[in-house]
Amino acid sequence: MTWDNAFAWSILPELLGGLWITVQITLAGTAIAMVVGLAVAVIRFSRIPVVSKLFGFYVQFVRGTPLLVQAYIAFFVLPDYGLRFSALATGIVVIGLNYSAYTAEVYRAGISDVPTGQWEAATALSLPMARTWVRIILPQAVRTVVPMLGNYLVQMFKDSAVLFAITVYELMGHALAIGSSSYRYLEPLTIAGALFLLVSYPSSQLIRTLERRLAPSR
Amino acid sequence: MSSDFVSYATPLLLQGLLVTLLVTVLGTILAVVTAFAAGLGRLSQHRFVRWPAAVFVEVFRGTSLVVQMFWFFFALPAFGIQLEPLAAAVLALGLNEGAYAAEIVRGSISSRTAGQNEACIALGMGRALRMRRILIPQSIPAMLPPFGNVMVDLLKNTSLVSLVTVSDLAFRAGFVRNQLGHTTEVFLIILVIYFVLSQVIAFFTKWLERRFALDRQSRSVTKAAGMQPVGAGGT
Numbered sequence: 001m002t003w004d005n006a007f008a009w010s011i012l013p014e015l016l017g018g019l020w021i022t023v024q025i026t027l028a029g030t031a032i033a034m035v036v037g038l039a040v041a042v043i044r045f046s047r048i049p050v051v052s053k054l055f056g057f058y059v060q061f062v063r064g065t066p067l068l069v070q071a072y073i074a075f076f077v078l079p080d081y082g083l084r085f086s087a088l089a090t091g092i093v094v095i096g097l098n099y100s101a102y103t104a105e106v107y108r109a110g111i112s113d114v115p116t117g118q119w120e121a122a123t124a125l126s127l128p129m130a131r132t133w134v135r136i137i138l139p140q141a142v143r144t145v146v147p148m149l150g151n152y153l154v155q156m157f158k159d160s161a162v163l164f165a166i167t168v169y170e171l172m173g174h175a176l177a178i179g180s181s182s183y184r185y186l187e188p189l190t191i192a193g194a195l196f197l198l199v200s201y202p203s204s205q206l207i208r209t210l211e212r213r214l215a216p217s218r
Numbered sequence: 219m220s221s222d223f224v225s226y227a228t229p230l231l232l233q234g235l236l237v238t239l240l241v242t243v244l245g246t247i248l249a250v251v252t253a254f255a256a257g258l259g260r261l262s263q264h265r266f267v268r269w270p271a272a273v274f275v276e277v278f279r280g281t282s283l284v285v286q287m288f289w290f291f292f293a294l295p296a297f298g299i300q301l302e303p304l305a306a307a308v309l310a311l312g313l314n315e316g317a318y319a320a321e322i323v324r325g326s327i328s329s330r331t332a333g334q335n336e337a338c339i340a341l342g343m344g345r346a347l348r349m350r351r352i353l354i355p356q357s358i359p360a361m362l363p364p365f366g367n368v369m370v371d372l373l374k375n376t377s378l379v380s381l382v383t384v385s386d387l388a389f390r391a392g393f394v395r396n397q398l399g400h401t402t403e404v405f406l407i408i409l410v411i412y413f414v415l416s417q418v419i420a421f422f423t424k425w426l427e428r429r430f431a432l433d434r435q436s437r438s439v440t441k442a443a444g445m446q447p448v449g450a451g452g453t
Contacts, residue, residue: 066377069409158280158282190289197276
């Protein structure tokens with residue numbers, strides 16, 4: 001049993017359909033990760049008693065546990081408590097929250113890189129806290145961390161393959177479905193790998209360029 | 219939690235934990251070997267060493283670990299190579315994390331100050347000797363924190379081996395759930411176990427970092443780098 005070109009061509013459309021789902025999961029998941037991560041970072045930075053510590057633990061816990069098990073819990077445990085969502089929606093929320101713990105750390109690094117003088121100036125001008133964050137701190141903090149967020153976007157794209165385990169039909173799910181129905185795994189799995197590479201490699205090159213472009217000029 | 223559940227699930231989960239630890243240890247060994255082979259390969263002067271190393275690293279970083287694991291398990295038989303599930307899983311895990319770690323090796327060695335390299339050349343040291351005695355030992359402290367992250371990643375990713383039927387912690391949890399239900403308890407238990415394991419790895423890496431720290435305040439500096447200066451009776 002070796003490579004069969006005709007078979008490979010015949011399954012390509014289905015796999016491309018799977019890739020499209022993977023891309024959608026990644027984009028939606030990234031949106032969640034960016035927003036939740038930012039909220040978590042700001043809350044942790046604000047030193048609210050108990051709450052900040054709790055979110056610190058959230059970050060540590062999510063980063064210390066496997067995405068697969070988190071997905072299992074969301075998919076198998078939550079329905080027992082009346083929370084039932086589609087596999088796709090569950091997958092997107094799980095991967096988004098999973099990455100929010102990582103993006104929170106990225107934002108935190110960006111926020112702590114903002115010079116103290118900026119905080120002091122905002123205080124001297126008696127700007128309200130909300131405006132200090134939105135107009136002074138975050139614009140400076142986010143700019144420098146864009147490339148790192150981009151790296152996590154690429155990482156999430158590849159990690160989303162895990163979600164086939166909770167029956168999300170993305171690229172990997174389609175590849176395995178083709179494999180089990182045709183008893184040929186070589187072509188679908190190889191093409192799936194190639195498609196992942198085809199998207200992720202140029203993306204990370206692009207991010208590398210962006211990194212150089214956005215690097216703060218010293 | 220009924221005592222029935224406890225007496226049934228405990229031995230199963232413990233066996234799963236052992237498999238998870240085994241996969242972690244084997245995967246780490248393979249990852250470290252791969253990291254140095256590919257990382258040093260990418261620093262080679264010879265194109266025919268540098269390019270294959272670069273292709274290896276980019277392919278294994280650019281495709282998904284899950285795809286690689288299934289490829290080793292399901293697609294390799296097409297070439298007449300049938301791997302045990304455990305072997306396929308460890309191979310994919312070690313090579314994948316090794317590819318990430320290779321970039322750490324390459325990055326930290328190539329960011330050594332030019333002065334160190336030049337001093338070596340001035341002393342007439344060959345390339346291999348320079349690497350072995352000066353550049354690699356000096357780079358290890360810089361490698362440790364990111365290596366720790368890779369190890370935590372590796373531990374978490376061992377849960378994926380359950381998908382290719384290796385009976386690790388995640389696999390046993392699914393089994394117990396199928397037999398007895400108790401979905402919430404089973405998955406929360408293994409979630410906590412994974413968390414504790416990753417904290418242990420993080421703690422261990424912190425300890426290594428302190429032990430191998432290069433800065434002068436840290437006690438173990440000369441000993442750790444294996445460069446006991448002549449006549450220095452410890453620090």
